Amino acid sequence: MPVGSVRRRLALYAAVGSTARAANAGLPAAIILGVLSVGGTAAKASLMVAAVTAVAGIVGPLVGVAMDRAVHPRRGYVLATLVLAVCAALLAIGVGSWPLGVLLLIAGAAGIFHPMLTGAWSAQLRRIVPDIAPARAYAVDVGTYNIGDIIGPAVVGIAYVYDAQTPGAASLGIVVVLYLVAALVLPFVPIPRRDVDASAEGPQPLLHAIRELNIFWHSVSLRRSTIISTLGFIGIAGVVIAAPLIGQDLAGDPGIGALLLTAMAAGALAGSAVVARRPIRRRGPGTTVVLSTLTLGLCMTALAAVPSMPIAFVVVAVLGFLQAPQLTAVMQVRDRESPEQVRSLVFVAAASLKTGAFAVGAVLAATLVDLGWRPLLLAGALVEVAAVIMGLLLAGRRAPA
Numbered sequence: 001m002p003v004g005s006v007r008r009r010l011a012l013y014a015a016v017g018s019t020a021r022a023a024n025a026g027l028p029a030a031i032i033l034g035v036l037s038v039g040g041t042a043a044k045a046s047l048m049v050a051a052v053t054a055v056a057g058i059v060g061p062l063v064g065v066a067m068d069r070a071v072h073p074r075r076g077y078v079l080a081t082l083v084l085a086v087c088a089a090l091l092a093i094g095v096g097s098w099p100l101g102v103l104l105l106i107a108g109a110a111g112i113f114h115p116m117l118t119g120a121w122s123a124q125l126r127r128i129v130p131d132i133a134p135a136r137a138y139a140v141d142v143g144t145y146n147i148g149d150i151i152g153p154a155v156v157g158i159a160y161v162y163d164a165q166t167p168g169a170a171s172l173g174i175v176v177v178l179y180l181v182a183a184l185v186l187p188f189v190p191i192p193r194r195d196v197d198a199s200a201e202g203p204q205p206l207l208h209a210i211r212e213l214n215i216f217w218h219s220v221s222l223r224r225s226t227i228i229s230t231l232g233f234i235g236i237a238g239v240v241i242a243a244p245l246i247g248q249d250l251a252g253d254p255g256i257g258a259l260l261l262t263a264m265a266a267g268a269l270a271g272s273a274v275v276a277r278r279p280i281r282r283r284g285p286g287t288t289v290v291l292s293t294l295t296l297g298l299c300m301t302a303l304a305a306v307p308s309m310p311i312a313f314v315v316v317a318v319l320g321f322l323q324a325p326q327l328t329a330v331m332q333v334r335d336r337e338s339p340e341q342v343r344s345l346v347f348v349a350a351a352s353l354k355t356g357a358f359a360v361g362a363v364l365a366a367t368l369v370d371l372g373w374r375p376l377l378l379a380g381a382l383v384e385v386a387a388v389i390m391g392l393l394l395a396g397r398r399a400p401a
Helices: 003-037 042-069 073-094 100-117 134-162 167-188 203-218 220-250 254-277 285-304 309-337 340-371 373-394
Strands: none
Touching (some): 003 042, 003 073, 003 100, 003 134, 042 073, 073 167, 134 167, 220 373, 254 309, 340 373
């Protein structure tokens, strides 16, 4: 494939990934700010965020199976972005007046399509640009997460700060726009049509694909990286929930706190750039997952002790920088260990486990948030250490691959 064509394909992939993931990253912050703007509690906001992530974690593997079998996968991605835009618009309209049960149902509906733009989209990368080395390709993919994590919370926070009349609705409205932009770019992404023979139809392939999930048990490196990154995401949820509270406490404005997530993503983008130029080779991706997760715990401990917003911005930027090698390494392990016929299933199943872990973290944060954001972050730091211990114990003694 000509270099120019490869770059164009990768650019289009990254454009959709960055925009859609900006919307995904902005949605939790927009929900939290939307609830707080109408006098709601942080606990209520945490439950709504958990509704999105819990459903995403449950249906994720089914989404993976569907995308592995889809003849025209692009149509599924367009549908996902449009449905998510509608859900965000409904939340913007009803956050201040509709019953909590209705809002939770809408958030759960968004969760059904959420995995389409995370693991399921990452699984298409090697089909769109097969001629790029996996380490560099997934460094670019991690970069789209990071760019999305920068753009999403930033524009959500800015909308909240500068719209004095309806700041919560404005924040969610920005998320709607981001999803619609992704939907407009998707038709230009050259996703190959999948050839499906007659034997791939009917219920048997679905059951076979689900049985393929035993690869998570048979592959030591995949099992280890999945356990550590999944459990570690419980702690990351604490950082997301704590960010607006840090802003409220140290700067008098939860919208400023939401910008902490942008600083964290900016650090992650810098980390991705380093990994793209110097791919993970020497220690191996498995060891990288272990070491980066432990350093994330140290950063959360430091964040719990910050006395001012400027220092908080520096700490979260370092935290983000250290997240980049972890996520890149996890994706390298998935790519190496996944059979082609169930690649989307493996990617989405692993991503769904992390999403489900985030939901657990959001629910736990709702129970701890009354204690304050500092204890919440210290609890998150302990979770990171526990994730490494559990990963090493449950994955066997063989050295990380």
